[in-house]
Amino acid sequence: MPLPGDPMHDSDSNGRQLLLLKTRAELQTRLTRIRVDRHHGETPLEANFSDQAVQRENDEVLDSLERSAEWELIQIERALARISIGQGNDCSVCGRPIEKARVSALPSATECAICANKLSDSKIPISM
Numbered sequence: 408m409p410l411p412g413d414p415m416h417d418s419d420s421n422g423r424q425l426l427l428l429k430t431r432a433e434l435q436t437r438l439t440r441i442r443v444d445r446h447h448g449e450t451p452l453e454a455n456f457s458d459q460a461v462q463r464e465n466d467e468v469l470d471s472l473e474r475s476a477e478w479e480l481i482q483i484e485r486a487l488a489r490i491s492i493g494q495g496n497d498c499s500v501c502g503r504p505i506e507k508a509r510v511s512a513l514p515s516a517t518e519c520a521i522c523a524n525k526l527s528d529s530k531i532p533i534s535m
């Protein structure tokens with residue numbers, strides 16, 4: 408029976424997993440709300456021209472919110488998948504341990520800071 412705080416127990420990884428699951432649930436709720444709002448946005452455009460402009464602007468905002476929430480969800484799924492195979496703390500690119508500070512700041516991180524920088528510089532889409 409492991410005691411709480413047992414050093415053999417990977418509580419870091421557990422806490423991170425719980426946090427990711429919680430964030431995932433929040434994102435899914437947020438996405439559902441965004442999609443419901445978008446659906447309202449698809450009702451016929453306002454007759455008044457300036458109202459139309461406002462409606463389109465709202466749609467664009469919702470679009471970008473939806474995209475960023477979807478992107479975050481993908482990242483979380485990848486991190487959870489790696490944690491489940493015991494590689495949550497290893498960089499998916501170079502295999503070196505991901506910096507602890509980076510994991511605490513960004514629980515969905517699957518690359519070390521160096522590889523993440525390279526990836527964002529080259530704009531190569533991260534594959535699953």
Ligand SMILES: [Zn+2]
Binds near residue numbers: 519523
């Ligand atoms: Zn790396």
